[in-house]
Amino acid sequence: MIHASCPGNATNGYQNRAINLPGRIEAEDFDPAGYSDSTSNNEGGAYRTDTDVDIKEITGGYAIGWMTVGEWVEYTVYVPEDGEFDVTIRAGAVESGRTLQVVQCDKVLIEAFNVPRVSAWGEFKTLSAGKIRLTKGTQVIRVKVGASADVDFDWMHIGPYSGPIDEVGAGGPGNYPLGNAPVKSSGCGTDGRSALLSGGQSVSGGLPTSTQLRIQSNNQNREYIIDIPANYDNNKPYRLFYTSHWIGSTDNAIATGDHDMRNKSATNWSYYGLRRVSLAAGEPAIFVAPQADGATWQEKDNRFLFNDILQKVSSSLCIDESRVFATGFSFGGMITYSLSTTHQKQIRAAVGISPANYNIWLPNPLPRDPIAWMSVTGMSDGTTPWDGGNGRGAKYAAERRAQDNGCTAATIPTWNQSSPSRHICYDYQGCGENYPVKVCTYNGGHDPAPYDGGSGSDGLNSWVPTESWKFFTQF
Ligand SMILES: [Ca+2]
Numbered sequence: 001m002i003h004a005s006c007p008g009n010a011t012n013g014y015q016n017r018a019i020n021l022p023g024r025i026e027a028e029d030f031d032p033a034g035y036s037d038s039t040s041n042n043e044g045g046a047y048r049t050d051t052d053v054d055i056k057e058i059t060g061g062y063a064i065g066w067m068t069v070g071e072w073v074e075y076t077v078y079v080p081e082d083g084e085f086d087v088t089i090r091a092g093a094v095e096s097g098r099t100l101q102v103v104q105c106d107k108v109l110i111e112a113f114n115v116p117r118v119s120a121w122g123e124f125k126t127l128s129a130g131k132i133r134l135t136k137g138t139q140v141i142r143v144k145v146g147a148s149a150d151v152d153f154d155w156m157h158i159g160p161y162s163g164p165i166d167e168v169g170a171g172g173p174g175n176y177p178l179g180n181a182p183v184k185s186s187g188c189g190t191d192g193r194s195a196l197l198s199g200g201q202s203v204s205g206g207l208p209t210s211t212q213l214r215i216q217s218n219n220q221n222r223e224y225i226i227d228i229p230a231n232y233d234n235n236k237p238y239r240l241f242y243t244s245h246w247i248g249s250t251d252n253a254i255a256t257g258d259h260d261m262r263n264k265s266a267t268n269w270s271y272y273g274l275r276r277v278s279l280a281a282g283e284p285a286i287f288v289a290p291q292a293d294g295a296t297w298q299e300k301d302n303r304f305l306f307n308d309i310l311q312k313v314s315s316s317l318c319i320d321e322s323r324v325f326a327t328g329f330s331f332g333g334m335i336t337y338s339l340s341t342t343h344q345k346q347i348r349a350a351v352g353i354s355p356a357n358y359n360i361w362l363p364n365p366l367p368r369d370p371i372a373w374m375s376v377t378g379m380s381d382g383t384t385p386w387d388g389g390n391g392r393g394a395k396y397a398a399e400r401r402a403q404d405n406g407c408t409a410a411t412i413p414t415w416n417q418s419s420p421s422r423h424i425c426y427d428y429q430g431c432g433e434n435y436p437v438k439v440c441t442y443n444g445g446h447d448p449a450p451y452d453g454g455s456g457s458d459g460l461n462s463w464v465p466t467e468s469w470k471f472f473t474q475f
Pocket residue numbers: 037038039040041042043052053054
């Protein structure tokens with residue numbers, strides 16, 4: 001029985017009324033005609049007899065039990081004002097991998113999240129499932145079981161919740177918990193790779209896995225290079241790295257690792273060395289190197305290029321939408337910083353190598369949404385100095401990130417002659433666990449791949465790819 005209309009009607013609610021939000025919704029108080037159950041009759045026999053939904057008696061009340069694949073229940077609620085609401089759910093499953101989803105008239109409000117695992121039926125845990133946006137009025141909220149049975153469901157609280165929380169669920173864009181389950185893109189399970197790559201060019205001096213492509217973005221014909229693992233599996237959600245080039249350079253330079261340095265090669269330093277490190281870790285990833293329209297990334301249109309490439313790649317390939325990362329050197333670090341101020345919901349973490357917070361398009365005022373941020377700067381860098389004064393420089397970008405990420409204010413320790421190594425890194429304390437800020441400084445100038453053995457850059461021995469990889473893979 002599916003309601004034909006949304007928003008809802010209070011008379012469809014349990015006992016002919018809508019449940020007022022914010023507040024707790026008992027699972028067993030579903031709408032009399034708002035459910036889908038796979039068996040006739042109430043198998044538990046408790047609380048309500050005029051329904052097929054299976055209800056059991058538990059300590060202190062009732063819960064829906066025997067919730068099997070695809071079953072759902074609906075609740076007619078009254079939302080007093082438009083707004084964002086926390087959703088807290090008390091549920092339990094004896095087996096792992098059981099999921100629930102929160103839906104409103106076929107619009108997904110919370111993607112499938114894992115139901116807390118319990119040691120026996122009748123036990124429950126409280127899960128912070130995420131946030132939803134609701135509009136004022138009488139609405140219908142549906143809770144739906146995912147691809148595996150069984151789940152027991154006690155209640156759902158919509159609005160501020162002050163009781164104890166046992167687990168954090170899948171979160172949502174901009175607020176995924178550490179170690180969240182991958183969020184598969186729409187390209188997963190499709191053969192979109194061949195369509196994506198058709199008409200592409202191989203990369204001169206680059207790797208056989210890299211392809212140069214064109215894309216229409218903001219009425220411009222733009223270029224980028226994509227690198228897809230040789231053994232690409234369209235059911236595996238890969239990390240995606242968006243790697244931007246420095247001034248006067250090209251996507252080819254990123255894909256071939258072409259910068260003045262020791263141990264220079266595509267194998268060693270393509271995609272800022274992250275490709276080599278990802279393969280060494282046994283965790284191949286997908287890399288994108290966009291091409292600027294001209295020598296630099298100053299135009300604000302470049303944020304649309306990011307959107308368009310991300311849309312194209314995520315609908316063609318299998319990526320983990322909760323693990324999209326950005327990095328770049330110099331002007332590439334500056335566009336990375338720019339993107340980090342506008343794409344907190346798309347980019348999980350960003351690493352600026354010799355970045356700056358000026359000579360680049362930034363929204364004004366800067367949004368204050370948190371995002372994980374790491375930066376790398378040589379203390380004798382005269383091109384993008386650590387502290388250029390007047391709020392200009394990587395130092396100020398890091399301080400701003402620390403503020404937005406809830407970190408404890410600190411004077412950032414930087415490399416100096418008495419430092420134990422040619423580089424040091426500082427992790428801000430007290431940041432939200434999803435929003436760390438890390439600052440690495442070193443004895444050197446304006447280098448994309450500094451290493452501890454000497455001055456300049458080294459494509460194989462630089463500590464930047466390994467520190468960046470560590471930073472990106474903590475999520
Ligand atoms: Ca039943």
